[in-house]
Amino acid sequence: MSTSYLNLYMIYGGTNWGGIAHPGVYTSYDYADISSVLLIWEELHSATLRRELRRHSIMNYDGNWRGCAVLSVDQVTMIRHMTKVKVTVPKSGGILIVGFLSNAPHVVGVSNFTDVPFTLVKGKLEDAELPITQFDIIISEWMGYFLLYESMLDTVLLARDKYLKPDGQMFPDTARMYFAAIEDQDYKEEKINFWDNVYGFDYSCIKDIALREPLVDTVELKSVVTDPYMFKHVNLLTAKKEDLTFTAPFTLTATRNDYIHAFLAWFDITFDCTHKKIQFSTGPHAQYTHWKQTVFYTPSTITISEGERINGTLTCAPNARNNRDLDITVEYTAGGETTKVEYKMS
Secondary structure, X not given: OOOEEEEOOOOOOOXXXXXXXXXXXXXXXXXXXXXXXXXXXXXXXXXHHHHHHHHHHHHOEOOOOOOXXXXXXXXXXXXXXXXXXXXXXXXXXXXXXXXXXXXXXXXXXXXXXXXXXXXXXXXXXXOOOOOOOOEEEEEOXXXXXXXXXXXXXXXXXXXXXXXXEEXXXXXXXXXXXXXXXXXXXXXXXXXXXXXXXXXXXXXXXXXXXXXXXXXXXXXXXXXXXXXXXXXEEXXXXXXXXXXXXXXXXXXXXXXXXXXXXXEEEEEEEEEOOEOOOEEEXXXXXXXXXXXXEEEEEEEEEEEEOOOOEEEEEEEEEEOOOOOOOXXXXXXXXXXOEEEEEEEEEO
């Protein structure tokens, strides 16, 4: 019995880094030079935590990989799973079909994987002609910053609706988003309040722009001053594209007397379909990942006492002009005063 493994890198929902696949076609990633792209790739492929968790998720799968048809919806995942696929695909009759920009054969060759036949498939997911019409498993590392920024989730959901068998599995299958508040006076003074007085000139108009652009960075756990609150749950087996636009309430309870300068968001990823549940977090309490955390600075400092609560809502939607960008609105009440801030991740 053979295993079929197909990796389709969609231009739709993907990116054409440096115009490698289609010269003259560029996306938001392409404004960096090719050396920057290679640095991104190096970080993606050298992340031990992520690589090991993905490997363990496969090893702990309840089902039998032999005879499964597996669709991988991104090129990063393909490289991570080559070793496992090489073990599970018999040389006699095993099929590996890979879509990976224009240099995929070279990547496969370097990986000593040329003993398994493969076909390169490119194009939009909705237009692609695949040799297999239904898959047992769909694997993708679709997550972006803040989980949804420049993510491939809409593409993965399209792949699920079009190709996943009724009893098929998604790897991973669950995502949870969390919110908290942090003390971050030093950085806010250096990077945000700096614009109030630049060598005697008032650049506060730039301060407002800087404030409304969320910062992707690592935050120390000691800076977190409230309990975390889960504000969004995504089940990959049932989620719809419309679910990516939402308004979610949150309540943050202070764990000590302190000051709040920003809110913090992160996400956890779970493989619930495995025999032994596999999970990793991108939060400040966990090991570093390239997703880091997302910081939303507040217009003014909030004084908070232990046990005090901040109630609010977070609204997230793809930007109307560029659906890879996110419009995020945070409205909160603290000390009897309600504040609303509109952020944009771009």
